[in-house]
Amino acid sequence: MSSLTSSPAARTVIAAIAVIGALSVSACSSSGANPGSSASAEADGRTLAEVQDAGVLVVGTEGTYRPFSFHEDGSGDLTGYDIEIITAVADELGVDVEFQETQWDGIFGGLDAGRFDVIANQVSINEERLADYDFSTPYTISPGVLVVAEDNTDITSLEDLSGKSSAQSLTSNWYEVATGYGANVEAVEGWAQAVELLRQGRVDATVNDELTFLDYEQTEGGDTGLKLVDETDDASENAFAFRKGSDDLVDAVDDALEELRSNGTLAEISEKYFGQDVSQ
Numbered sequence: 406m407s408s409l410t411s412s413p414a415a416r417t418v419i420a421a422i423a424v425i426g427a428l429s430v431s432a433c434s435s436s437g438a439n440p441g442s443s444a445s446a447e448a449d450g451r452t453l454a455e456v457q458d459a460g461v462l463v464v465g466t467e468g469t470y471r472p473f474s475f476h477e478d479g480s481g482d483l484t485g486y487d488i489e490i491i492t493a494v495a496d497e498l499g500v501d502v503e504f505q506e507t508q509w510d511g512i513f514g515g516l517d518a519g520r521f522d523v524i525a526n527q528v529s530i531n532e533e534r535l536a537d538y539d540f541s542t543p544y545t546i547s548p549g550v551l552v553v554a555e556d557n558t559d560i561t562s563l564e565d566l567s568g569k570s571s572a573q574s575l576t577s578n579w580y581e582v583a584t585g586y587g588a589n590v591e592a593v594e595g596w597a598q599a600v601e602l603l604r605q606g607r608v609d610a611t612v613n614d615e616l617t618f619l620d621y622e623q624t625e626g627g628d629t630g631l632k633l634v635d636e637t638d639d640a641s642e643n644a645f646a647f648r649k650g651s652d653d654l655v656d657a658v659d660d661a662l663e664e665l666r667s668n669g670t671l672a673e674i675s676e677k678y679f680g681q682d683v684s685q
Contacts, residue, residue: 450539450650451522453498453657461501464491465521468506472620472678473527486678490544491525491645493670497661513538516648523658524646539651541658543642544671544684549582550615551635554603560610562635569609572599579612582637588612596621604630614641619679627680 456462466474466487473487483504495502505521516524516538530540553560560569567587573580575592583590591608593599599611600621615636622629647655665671671684 449519450648450652451519451654452651453653456498456500456522456654459500461503462491462495462498462523463503463505463521465505465507465512465515465524466491466526467509467512468504470509470526472623474525486545486674487525487527489674489677490665490671491523493665493674494645494658494661497664498657513646516646519648522647522651522654527643528646530642530644534646537649539647539649539655541645541647541655542662543644544662545616545643546640546685547614547616547643547683548640549579549612549637550618550633551610551612552603552618552631553610553634554606555630555632557609557632557634560634563612563637566610566612570607572602572608572611574599577613579614583610583612600629600631616679616683619681619683623678623680 466483468474468476468483470485472485474483474485476483483506488504492502505515507515507520509526512524512526515521527545528534528540530543534540551560551563551566559565563582563586566583569588570591571583571588572591572593573583573588574595575590580590588610591602593602596611596613596617599608599613602608603611615633618631618633622631645658662671666684672682675682675684
């Protein structure tokens with residue numbers, strides 16, 4: 406895999422990458438701003454003792470965000486990558502887990518209001534959120550990746566995008582990455598359209614989040630006719646978000662995540678949903 410360099414194009418890319426911390430999956434709701442956040446969150450953190458006394462960790466999540474937080478067949482049990490990991494964390498803490506489903510636009514407001522103790526919904530760590538919230542250690546690491554058709558031998562690195570066509574959403578940071586490497590962008594509405602153009606041979610490549618590509622491969626059974634040929638050095642880091650002042654609860658969750666990482670639980674859950682370990 407190539408790395409970002411000091412070339413003018415790469416400097417543009419680096420500038421774009423600097424805000425990738427605000428991204429997770431393309432068009433992913435958890436990459437947006439902090440709807441509903443407020444300074445009042447600072448004074449009302451949840452302590453480990455409070456959670457243990459209650460015997461339950463109350464978790465805010467969307468419930469409509471596949472493969473991270475969703476209902477089987479639309480109306481079945483709540484499941485997903487984030488759901489399984491936070492449930493395993495609660496087990497480590499010795500408490501039950503209770504999910505409060507809410508739309509993304511209200512999820513930080515719900516945390517601020519104390520409706521739940523933590524958000525488990527692929528929340529990307531960025532400077533804006535760090536100013537308002539506490540975060541656990543990341544449990545998802547995802548770089549940007551360059552995807553081409555399986556039979557393409559002309560493009561093997563991001564540098565090879567110069568002069569090639571790349572399907573990108575114009576509002577995505579991946580657009581800036583692609584143009585930073587000199588690609589001619591074919592505007593699309595999102596990943597599904599980009600993949601369709603790529604499989605039809607109407608574009609040469611697309612740049613997107615690795616999780617998006619891995620989820621697509623898993624969903625399609627691995628035979629998509631596409632391949633990943635390069636990735637960015639920088640990656641988005643997604644973690645559990647808490648109200649400020651939840652210090653010892655965050656420490657306990659971090660300890661739980663470390664135990665789950667050491668005993669292979671995080672890798673097992675990750676491979677179930679993405680076919681490889683994206684937890685580190």
